[in-house]
């Protein structure tokens with residue numbers, strides 16, 4: 001019997017080692033990782049800069065709490081602020097959900113009494129804590145956990161009229177992903193994001209952008225919102241920030257961030273030296289190797305190769321956050337067969353596969369992965385129980 005709570009489906013493989021885009025299981029079998037642990041290991045596995053930073057920091061100082069200063073968090077906050085566009089301040093936490101919790105609390109504190117509602121989109125994903133679960137626009141995920149915290153409202157995705165209709169004086173913030181990741185890799189349109197910015201300006205509502213999945217180069221820019229030429233008030237990040245070391249961050253324009261006073265928000269581990277040393281190494285490597293640009297070029301190659309497969313009806317997404325839409329609703333089965341064939345990806349909906357390889361992925365690895373997927377798709381027959389495995 002497993003002693004893990006049954007929150008995940010049975011795990012078909014145990015990985016013991018990784019190197020770049022490659023993973024190895026217990027029997028030494030090699031896989032190409034085109035999921036990156038859900039858009040986390042953007043520098044690939046066992047990146048030497050991250051490993052060095054972690055071991056150096058582990059031998060130097062692991063933790064003292066936020067009652068005292070430590071160095072790496074100031075460096076990372078400064079770098080994030082510069083990459084986002086400047087003029088803001090950062091709160092560090094440990095996950096994407098916590099980054100969004102911070103954004104929600106900040107919006108409430110900034111909005112003041114009576115102005116506390118957060119509007120998000122149907123199909124969105126913002127996390128699994130009670131508040132971020134309610135922000136997540138997937139009502140089927142809410143049902144078992146009622147009652148959820150109040151103050152959330154959902155509107156149709158990419159529909160400015162729907163958002164305008166939901167904007168009353170109780171709204172403090174609009175929370176949106178530039179590309180809905182877990183919801184199926186659905187990009188926002190630039191007109192929509194610009195319209196949302198305009199609407200938020202008119203109504204004095206915060207525009208909070210959830211960059212937990214899209215941020216840090218994944219879409220071919222440092223941040224997804226940069227494709228749309230808008231400036232958000234709040235930006236949340238996590239997944240790729242530590243290349244696998246848990247860390248999240250919530251950035252806000254200084255005037256908004258200053259709504260928080262000492263004691264308003266806190267977390268024991270947030271911004272601690274080990275996690276921020278990893279993040280400093282991640283950001284330095286991404287900048288030195290111009291990985292957002294690499295993601296744009298690699299994404300184009302991957303997207304073109306996928307489109308050429310006869311069983312692929314279309315490709316959506318930005319940079320290296322892509323979904324290959326299949327001509328049939330067989331994505332789960334295809335993902336399972338790809339795993340057996342040595343390719344890691346996942347079914348993001350019934351008919352779409354998500355591909356999110358490391359930003360360091362080589363052209364040869366892209367071609368190899370698409371070759372594996374193409375073979376799996378062309379050889380696929382109806383599943384006969386017991387026919388494989």
Ligand SMILES: *Cc1c(COP(=O)(O)O)cnc(C)c1O
Nearest residue numbers: 095096097125126127181212213
């Ligand atoms: C993964 C994700 C989250 C939640 O992050 P956790 O670290 O799992 O809490 C929130 N928002 C988006 C857009 C995500 O993709």
